[in-house]
C-alpha cells in the first residue's frame with residue numbers, strides 16, 4: 776500500500792481496465808514491445824485468460840490500483856511445455872504519472888516473492904528490456920537480475936533498430 780494505492784492479483788472483472796491500461800502505456804512510452812496497434816485482445820478473451828491465470832502455477836498477474844483505476848500491471852508468465860515449465864517471463868508497466876514513487880519496486884518484489892513461493896515451480900525468471908531504458912534496467916539490477924546478453928537490433932522503434940538486453944535471475948536450488 777502507498778497512500779490510496781494497492782497491489783493485488785488481477786480478477787476477470789479487471790479485463791477491460793487492464794486492456795485500456797496496456798493501450799495507454801503503449802502510447803505513453805516507446806519502451807514497450809506493443810505499439811499503437813495495442814493489445815489486440817477482446818475483453819472476453821482477457822477475462823478467460825485471467826481466469827486461467829488464477830488457476831495457474833506458472834503464471835501470476837498483479838495489478839496496482841489507485842482507488843478503482845488500474846495504474847500498473849506486472850506479470851510472471853510461465854510456459855506449459857514440460858521442458859520450459861521452470862522458466863517465467865517477467866513484464867511490468869506502470870502509468871507515467873506514477874513513476875518514481877517505488878511502485879515498480881513493490882510490484883517486482885511481489886513477483887519475485889511469488890516465484891520463490893511453494894505455489895510456483897519456477898527455477899528461472901527472465902525478461903528483455905531496451906538497452907536505453909535505464910530506469911527499468913536499474914530496477915531489475917536492484918532486484919538481482921543479471922545481464923546475460925545484448926541483442927543488437929532486438930526491436931525496431933519507428934526507423935531505429937535498438938539494442939535489447941536479456942536479463943535473468945535464478946530461483947532457488949536445483
Ligand SMILES: CC(C)(COP(=O)(O)OP(=O)(O)OC[C@H]1O[C@@H](n2cnc3c(N)ncnc32)[C@H](O)[C@@H]1OP(=O)(O)O)[C@@H](O)C(=O)NCCC(=O)NCCS
Pocket residue numbers: 804806807867868869870873874875876877878879880881902903904905908909910911913914917
Ligand atoms: C520501469 C518502471 C516499471 C519503473 O517503475 P517505477 O515505479 O518508476 O520504479 P521505482 O520508483 O520503484 O524505482 C525506479 C528506480 O529507478 C531509478 N531511476 C529513475 N530514473 C533513472 C534513470 N534515468 N537511470 C537510472 N535509474 C533511474 C530510481 O532512482 C529508482 O531507483 P532506487 O529505488 O534505487 O532509488 C516504470 O517506469 C514503467 O512502467 N515504465 C514504462 C514501461 C517499461 O519501461 N516497462 C519495462 C519494460 S521491460
